[in-house]
Amino acid sequence: MAIDISQLSAEELEAALAKKKEAERLEREEKRRTYEELREETIEELGTAAHDLSLALERFNAKVFSQMRTLYELLQDYSKRHKDGKGNFEIKNDDFKILFKKQGKGTFDERSVQAEKHIIDFVNSKFENDVDTRDLIMSLLERKKGDLDVDLIQKLYAMEDRFDDDNWREGIRLLKESYSYNHSKDYIAFYKKGRDNRWIGINLNFSNF
Structure with a gap:
């Protein structure tokens, strides 16, 4: 009103x-x-x-x-992989995938130069007439920007027990002793398989020192 x-x-x-x-x-x-x-x-x-x-x-x-x-x-x-590996690997089944990744840098010190000399002496004496084998082993000692490739060196480690030769064994030993890894972080990522069979990231960001 x-x-x-x-x-x-x-x-x-x-x-x-x-x-x-x-x-x-x-x-x-x-x-x-x-x-x-x-x-x-x-x-x-x-x-x-x-x-x-x-x-x-x-x-x-x-x-x-x-x-x-x-x-x-x-x-x-x-x-039977040597510890010099980078440490990255993944596990998965039909539903999930988990990726483990180590971040850091591996290097070989001055002893690796002596190791190379031993392995070269071994190769020249053992495979003097086998060019293919000699080239294969030498290719694993290839340096990139002055550094040996850890993945290639792993292949040498895999043949460690194959040859009974002092230079060979000494070369492998020095390679292992010359290696060091500067570790910074580990990362783990999770994935779930989608309907189209593509891996879809699960929104969890995990890192660990």
């Missing part, structure tokens, strides 16, 4: 205005209380969930790296 304010006295106008202001104040107060209650509820709920999720991820991170490193060590032992 509309009120003709021209018919109201000054006291009635003041009372009506005061009532309106009080109603507006109560409305603001209710909105403020609703906001503050929702804010506190949101902080508590999301903060607690984030904290619990962080702890769960931390525990999972530790489990992931422990199991993958154990598996890698067993793989090295099982496959």
